[in-house]
Amino acid sequence: LAKTTQPISMDSYEGQEVNITCSHNNIATNDYITWYQQFPSQGPRFIIQGYKTKVTNEVASLFIPADRKSSTLSLPRVSLSDTAVYYCLVGDLSGNTGKLIFGQGTTLQVKP
Amino acid sequence: EPEVTQTPSHQVTQMGQEVILRCVPISNHLYFYWYRQILGQKVEFLVSFYNNEISEKSEIFDDQFSVERPDGSNFTLKIRSTKLEDSAMYFCASRLTGRGTEAFFGQGTRLTVV
Numbered sequence: 001l002a003k004t005t006q007p008i009s010m011d012s013y014e015g016q017e018v019n020i021t022c023s024h025n026n027i028a029t030n031d032y033i034t035w036y037q038q039f040p041s042q043g044p045r046f047i048i049q050g051y052k053t054k055v056t057n058e059v060a061s062l063f064i065p066a067d068r069k070s071s072t073l074s075l076p077r078v079s080l081s082d083t084a085v086y087y088c089l090v091g092d093l094s095g096n097t098g099k100l101i102f103g104q105g106t107t108l109q110v111k112p
Numbered sequence: 113e114p115e116v117t118q119t120p121s122h123q124v125t126q127m128g129q130e131v132i133l134r135c136v137p138i139s140n141h142l143y144f145y146w147y148r149q150i151l152g153q154k155v156e157f158l159v160s161f162y163n164n165e166i167s168e169k170s171e172i173f174d175d176q177f178s179v180e181r182p183d184g185s186n187f188t189l190k191i192r193s194t195k196l197e198d199s200a201m202y203f204c205a206s207r208l209t210g211r212g213t214e215a216f217f218g219q220g221t222r223l224t225v226v
Contacts, residue, residue: 043217
């Protein structure tokens with residue numbers, strides 16, 4: 001499974017766009033990139049997933065360069081409620097396991 | 113929106129006792145997982161389960177732990193002879209088949225061993 005590296009913490013202000021970059025230099029051909037959000041004492045919540053190029057949904061965008069060795073989660077116009085830990089995970093989601101290995105995550109603090 | 117349900121939300125048990133944590137995965141999902149998170153630490157993979165058998169397990173998942181799908185809807189984690197260090201949040205997750213399908217997590221069971 002590819003190891004991921006992301007900043008331990010980030011600060012932002014309400015209304016700003018937040019970009020969290022994750023490095024995964026040894027990503028394999030079959031690996032997908034998945035981002036989860038976790039609030040204290042709650043289970044991880046799926047945000048977005050991609051394989052290459054750009055993916056957008058109603059809450060975030062995911063940018064993946066051609067070499068796929070990194071990815072950037074973009075949260076538009078954050079609010080106080082976006083304060084959470086954000087995890088970047090890389091793994092092959094095919095097969096009988098498809099397990100996800102969590103790193104330390106990025107603690108995002110949104111300030112008023 | 114379908115969700116993974118876990119019960120109980122909080123369980124307190126005495127050291128040495130056995131506990132069973134229960135999960136109801138999303139109904140058409142076929143892959144099931146247990147994770148744990150010790151307070152202040154990262155989410156750790158315990159075990160994956162598919163086709164009524166363990167697919168993969170971590171070093172944490174030793175003989176003290178077992179999983180079972182006793183019927184068509186429940187997925188359980190049993191911890192025998194609990195230790196103080198088993199105190200953690202335990203999360204169940206499930207996933208559809210196919211490449212690129214996301215895993216959905218339950219809200220967790222907080223296990224406190226005293």
